[in-house]
Amino acid sequence: xxxxxxxxxxxxxxxxxxxxxxxxxxxxxxxxxxxxxxxxxxxxxxxxxxxxxxxxxxxxxxxxxxxxxxxxxxxxxxxxxxxxxxxxxxxxxxxxxxxxxxxxxxxxxxxxxxxxxxxxxxxxxxxxxxxxxxxxxxxxxxxxxxxxxxxxxxxxxxxxxxxxxxxxxxxxxxxxxxxxxxxxxxxxxxxxxxxxxxxxxxxxxxxxxxxxxxxxxxxxxxxxxxxxxxxxxxxxxxxxxxxxxxxxxxxxxxxxxxxxxxxxxxxxxxxxxxxxxxxxxxxxxxxxxxxxxxxxxxxxxxxxxxxxxxxxxxxxxxxxxxxxx
Ligand code: AHZ
Numbered sequence: 001x002x003x004x005x006x007x008x009x010x011x012x013x014x015x016x017x018x019x020x021x022x023x024x025x026x027x028x029x030x031x032x033x034x035x036x037x038x039x040x041x042x043x044x045x046x047x048x049x050x051x052x053x054x055x056x057x058x059x060x061x062x063x064x065x066x067x068x069x070x071x072x073x074x075x076x077x078x079x080x081x082x083x084x085x086x087x088x089x090x091x092x093x094x095x096x097x098x099x100x101x102x103x104x105x106x107x108x109x110x111x112x113x114x115x116x117x118x119x120x121x122x123x124x125x126x127x128x129x130x131x132x133x134x135x136x137x138x139x140x141x142x143x144x145x146x147x148x149x150x151x152x153x154x155x156x157x158x159x160x161x162x163x164x165x166x167x168x169x170x171x172x173x174x175x176x177x178x179x180x181x182x183x184x185x186x187x188x189x190x191x192x193x194x195x196x197x198x199x200x201x202x203x204x205x206x207x208x209x210x211x212x213x214x215x216x217x218x219x220x221x222x223x224x225x226x227x228x229x230x231x232x233x234x235x236x237x238x239x240x241x242x243x244x245x246x247x248x249x250x251x252x253x254x255x256x257x258x259x260x261x262x263x264x265x266x267x268x269x270x271x272x273x274x275x276x277x278x279x280x281x282x283x284x285x286x287x288x289x290x291x292x293x294x295x296x297x298x299x300x301x302x303x304x305x306x307x308x309x310x311x312x313x314x315x316x317x318x319x320x321x322x323x324x325x
Contacts, residue, residue: 067324068091068320096168183282189210189231
């Protein structure tokens with residue numbers, strides 16, 4: 001075919017497309033292409049304020065006592081949240097995320113690259129979430145890490161029993177006596193706006209708020225008639241906010257020391273993080289998943305491969321579901 005014939009064909013194709021009506025969500029409201037009379041329904045500014053604040057404070061009120069508090073909304077925390085909420089819509093699940101944008105490090109596959117790698121069998125979780133991937137044999141590739149994160153996030157946020165408090169940092173853990181030898185249970189989290197948490201050195205005391213775990217009586221003892229709530233910490237490896245609960249828990253549990261994340265070794269790291277995720281032995285009601293496990297248990301880091309993040313979240317979620325069974 002000559003160059004001229006190809007160009008003519010392209011022009012004809014463009015003309016054909018141009019003649020087709022453009023369909024979109026507002027096609028029936030905006031007739032033809034005349035936007036000159038376009039209006040929104042009227043609203044008062046105070047209505048907008050009330051619509052937001054009423055819901056936020058209702059959520060704060062409802063989640064002030066929670067069955068499950070997940071600290072951190074990275075890939076491991078979101079994976080755990082999905083499994084818990086899907087299986088137990090009756091549990092009140094609260095996620096506290098220090099950043100404005102949830103997702104942790106899972107918006108990129110590694111360095112500044114897009115693709116997210118997961119080793120099999122973690123691809124089964126992608127199938128459950130209906131996230132497309134390229135099958136490379138031993139591993140799969142999601143075309144952009146943001147596709148994984150936005151999909152799991154959108155599913156989790158739609159569960160009625162789930163609330164994400166983002167831009168909110170966990171500053172401390174609530175503890176209650178659990179024995180005569182100084183044993184404690186974790187019974188909640190101490191929270192503050194992240195911007196406040198970051199400014200504690202600049203301003204005098206800015207007191208925090210608290211989310212308490214379900215299953216305690218007024219006097220702070222466990223109500224043995226009820227299943228007590230739990231905390232799942234997924235705050236990632238050490239950093240300005242990372243490894244938060246791992247560092248705090250070894251202060252509380254004098255019998256343990258932070259092992260510290262070891263160098264990168266994909267083959268060992270992923271299975272070790274999964275094996276070591278789940279409940280913490282010496283302090284009641286605390287579970288760990290994701291890279292925070294490496295800091296606590298001395299596993300290697302795995303670098304840019306996310307299977308262990310999803311699977312450790314699933315494993316911790318399964319243990320939490322067994323606790324509530
Ligand atoms: O903002 C943090 C992030 O979104 C949040 N977080 C940390 N401390 C917090 C606190 N209060 C509230 N005190 C807090 N939120 O926790 C989230 C952790 O997400 P992440 O993506 O860093 O952790 P992850 O374990 O889910 O995923 C790790 C991904 C990595 S890092 C890595 C390597 O360096 O080798 N490899 C992988 C796969």
